[in-house]
Amino acid sequence: MFWSDAMARGARRSSERGSGNKFLLHVTPYRASSRLCCRLARLQGVARRWRGGQAPYASPFRSRRDKLQIFSSLGVMQGRGFPRALLPALLLLSAAAPPPSAFEVVALGVNGGVEEPTSAYHIVAHGNRSGVMCDVGTLASGLDRAVRKGRYPGADSRGQVMDSIAAYLITHAHLDHVAGLVLASPDDTQKDIMSLPQVNQALADHYFNWVAWPNMGDRGPSPHIGKYHYKDLEPGGTPEPIAGTGMTVTAYPLSHGGVTSTAFLLRSGPDAFLCLGDTGPDAVEHATNLEDLWRAVAPLVRQGRLRGMLIEVSYPDPVPAARLYGHLTPMWLNTELQTLRRMTQDDARMRALPILVTHIKPSGAARSSRRSVERQLEKIGFFKFMIAEEGRKYAL
Template identity: 55%
Template structure:
């Protein structure tokens, strides 16, 4: 039976893993800075991820920064006495951008004049889109180190080679590798973020392989399966944008509970079990009513039969998670 955490306030979570002793300690601190899939400014996708107990980490996507940091501070997620400027300037040591859609980068663009110098890690096509479409001197001043002059060099683009060995992220104790995802014709990314022997998978927007006519998720599942078998994959952050039923022709490169069940079943087949891997759900697309009806439908459908045994968590903006 699946266990779904529907509480509006999430608390620290530590789940036993399949490998003896592998999960006897926490490895990652996560603060969801934005968890919605569009529509509502100030809540779109961004995740603060750090090694457990570290005061410096990364932002995996940056659709929301300052409003999400404020929500985290109100909830006590960044510790006593935390200030917005300290988190933005110092605790976020780098950006990992899955793709250049506005709901994943708006916070980065808006905060850039008041930010400190940092690298942006992304696949080459994603960094190219940031340079061409945002930091281009027209849509926004060029805050980075490529593209039209004047280049303000606030940000340094760091291109990642798909599937290459992990790259260190200076000052964080983390390293990262990137795996392409298919998102309705747009290149998206899954980042495998490592802290020592442990890892967390932060996935950008993706459609199911069968609809996308892609093998991207199959390759990703093969890559992370050994970590699951060893009890080293601490969590998977993944989108579930729409409730079912939703026609495949209107997914626009996204997942529903039915399709997430299908994909995670393929992962479980490769890895053996997902029983010890929390599945953190984000990017649920709200409706104009402002109610939580859509979120409740998605989470209830994930609790229904049809997928592997898994622990689903609905992320809430500002509420810390620990794995």
Template identity: 55%
Template sequence: MRHSAVAALACAAPLSADAASRAFDVVPLGVEGGVVEGSTSAWFIARRGQEQGLACDAGTLVPGIRAAIAKGGFPTGTRPSDVLHRRIGAYLITHPHLDHVAGLVMVSPDDSPKPIFALPDVNAALAADYFNWSAWPNMGDRGRPPLLGRYHYQDLTPGAPPVPVEQSGLTVTAFPLSHSGALSTAFLIRAGEEALLCMGDTGPDAVEHSARLTSLWQAVAPLVRAGHLRAIIIETSYPDPRKDAELFGHLTPSWLKRELARLGDLVGEPAKMAGLPVVIGHIKPSVDGGPQNVEAIKRQLSEGDGPPVRYIIAEQGRSLAF
């Protein structure tokens, strides 16, 4: 009895020290890249220990919140409306594709007032294409009148100094990404000195004929070097092999590894990439169901060469801490 208590303590000590050093809580609300409704891209992100956080993308809200409550991702007794109204204090929207905003549009009549942080063109598209009294009533504070004003569009300037996000204790900086020629966004979210990168859909620079990932990697390399980048949330839509011409602005395991290797080169110290959590979302499910794409991507990421990061395949509702 005494012996096992001592053993339990010995185990608990490093665990709690580790837990205390975490800076962010992340609850994947939606982890798939389209095809099926109910788990398209959305991430609840909060400063560790803080009730109010934000949603990075909002392809799925209520089904993801319900799944997270069922899996213990929020404290016992939490109602979905508590998460929606109080814990999600703001939205960060990477791009206006349906699989990243459907949950926000659908829940808007029952949502609490919130700001939507996005690059100006993304906010403009939300106002023009969704909250326009044709696709949906205008819940925003711009665009076709009357303006219901539940959501306040807050434009972010690319690469600008961090902007505080409501009462979350978090700040955000936006970096543009290239998504098959369309604009997407990476959000660098900070809690004090610590940072987490939540990335929208993107293709590799070489395929996109873009330098946007290069610019992003240059911006975050010093954070990796200093040990302050806690995690990268990024898409891997398709398993290998897939022709570059059929990527449609997305990544495969081989392209993700090549991009992370470029980040590693900029960091310059391989040891600093070791164990860096890279959270994978936006995997395209097959219409017929089944885990084959997830399994293939998991296997392909674990095989072969590549930076010594720690890949985590996100599961809807299964909370993470970094």
């Protein structure tokens, strides 16, 4: 079942079938007083506190105070007629409450060319004001729409949000991934552009060169305006701190039809988020870049530390291999994710991993490419797919 459309339906159907969460099915007939609800909310809050930043399956009793709060809440519920037999189940259910989000991702652009807005994702680590952009196919107009939709509480203009962006992470230099950066640069503030060396060189040679656009960078044809500092990342190297964001980044090369693209692994404390640029499947690209990437992130999935990933699906199936042009379809995405699944050896973790699908290329055909991709991903069924939506904020 497709995750983004079916969360509520799935919960309702599990009750109707008698499978799924039987504990909730049994609890619902009991009348809950307002005091009981408050106690339950407090219990869930305690569970979230000890879960935050802790290793999976660690002891819930982080402190004596938390332990007393839990059993005090359970005692009150039992006094209200709550069945004694369900108390252990309630404790286990609350202990399994998901940890707070580690990253917020605002999708400023999600399309794969032809139609705007194109690829642009604003990523902020929990508790921080400053963040990064992963690709900048759109920027000014995307921020305008996101501000109007209330995605940035307290901000009433795009300039306020732009000022909080510490760095641009550019996966590759194709126009649908950098146009927003180039066009917004006159109104921008000083920032780092953090990319693989060949990507930074392409930006300096082909965009900020005094021919296509004034040289806003600190390399390439003189004079250098110097608004942007190119910072080359070593492929698969030591995580590089991103000043002011509470995050580090590691870059992994991808194969994109003869062009080097990038996957950025962002880390904040124990948590990580993966942002992939355009990529073809290893089998078609005659490469091992995705296999190498999966090997690097499999331990994070197994430990429950990878909070999600952005990955492209440009076309619905079927597409001949010769016409993929360095992109994925639902079939090829499934093939690659099955490789990660085998490396992870933890189906529960893989099922729970949010996978934001991006870069769907609009089609002139009567049937929507987006809807076709969505239906094909539904049929795969195993993974937690979500089609990225422009202007939406994701808490991961």
